[in-house]
Amino acid sequence: MRKIFDPQLTFGQTPIEDIKIDMRSRDEIPKLLLGLKHIYCDKELRQAVFDILETVTPERVNSKNGHPGMDLWKILVMGTIRLNCNWDYDKLQEIANNHKTMRQMLGHGMMDDDKTYPLQTLKDNVSLLTPEVLDKINTLVVKEGHKLLVKKKTRR
Numbered sequence: 001m002r003k004i005f006d007p008q009l010t011f012g013q014t015p016i017e018d019i020k021i022d023m024r025s026r027d028e029i030p031k032l033l034l035g036l037k038h039i040y041c042d043k044e045l046r047q048a049v050f051d052i053l054e055t056v057t058p059e060r061v062n063s064k065n066g067h068p069g070m071d072l073w074k075i076l077v078m079g080t081i082r083l084n085c086n087w088d089y090d091k092l093q094e095i096a097n098n099h100k101t102m103r104q105m106l107g108h109g110m111m112d113d114d115k116t117y118p119l120q121t122l123k124d125n126v127s128l129l130t131p132e133v134l135d136k137i138n139t140l141v142v143k144e145g146h147k148l149l150v151k152k153k154t155r156r
Contacts, residue, residue, distance in 0.1 A: 005073035015108030079129040
C-alpha cells in the first residue's frame with residue numbers, strides 16, 4: 001500500500017515544517033517549495049490533497065503485495081516541481097538526487113545521500129499525476145490562496 005508520507009523521522013532529517021527556504025532567491029524552486037510546505041503544514045488542506053492523490057494508485061495494483069511504491073508526498077513534490085519548472089525527467093532526476101532543499105522536502109536526512117531516484121521510477125510514479133488529478137489539487141490550492149489573501153487584507 002502506498003503511504004502518504006513516513007511520519008517517522010530518520011537521523012538527520014529536518015521536519016518539513018522546519019525546512020529553511022531561501023526567499024531571496026529569484027529562482028522558482030524556493031517559491032514552489034514554500035507552497036508545498038504550506039500544503040504539508042495545513043492539516044486540512046494536506047488531507048484534502050492526499051484524498052485526491054490516493055486515487056492515483058492503478059486499479060491493477062494489489063496494495064497488499066509487492067513493493068510499497070513511492071510515497072504520495074514525494075510524487076506530489078516531484079510532480080509539482082517538474083510541471084511548474086517545465087523539466088523533462090532527466091532534469092527532475094538530477095535535481096531530486098542532488099538539490100539539498102528539494103531532498104529535505106522529499107524527506108531525506110543528512111544520512112540519505114545514497115538514496116537516489118532511478119529515472120524509470122520517476123517516470124512511473126510522477127506520470128500518475130494526470131491533468132485531471134492536478135486540476136482537482138489546483139482547485140484546492142487556489143481556494144486556500146484566496147483564504148490567505150482575505151486573512152492578509154483583514155489584518156491591515
